[in-house]
Amino acid sequence: MNTQIGDFDAMAFYRALDAERESKHLNWKQLAAQTGVSASTLTRMAQGRRPDADSLAKLSAWAGLNPADYVDRIGVIQSAESLTKVLAYFRADANLTKEAAVALEEMVQAAYNRLKKKN
Incomplete structure (x- = not known):
């Protein structure tokens, strides 16, 4: 499908x-x-x-x-925008120290860049 x-x-x-x-x-x-x-x-x-x-x-x-x-909005959300939103959640998470948030941001950003579709 x-x-x-x-x-x-x-x-x-x-x-x-x-x-x-x-x-x-x-x-x-x-x-x-x-x-x-x-x-x-x-x-x-x-x-x-x-x-x-x-x-x-x-x-x-x-x-x-x-x-x-x-809800799928194919092509509506730009990849940079979605990554920015995800990283902002880490910075706002009260359960994470600033250092932990930075570490998560670096890991997610590296994984995202490695796995995203190539245009």
Whole structure:
């Protein structure tokens, strides 16, 4: 299936949700209880299925994720802009020292430059 403008990347959303769950040291059953989203919905999401609108809203609110960030806007976001945004998150993260944020920035920037598409 080809990606088109406006497609929701359910697996990317699920991976971000999983990262947030892990950062809070929760299992999926605990996440289901905290959000009111059924465990079966979470299982279906792990298999690549999309959540219903209510579940998406609950999970987004719980994790602080913007669903629009997971809608494909092919060519809309320039690579430099996306890298800049990611690096800004590291600088703003209260869990990181300034030195740690700089180290992460350097690693991500090196990996990004190595892996990005060549024009």
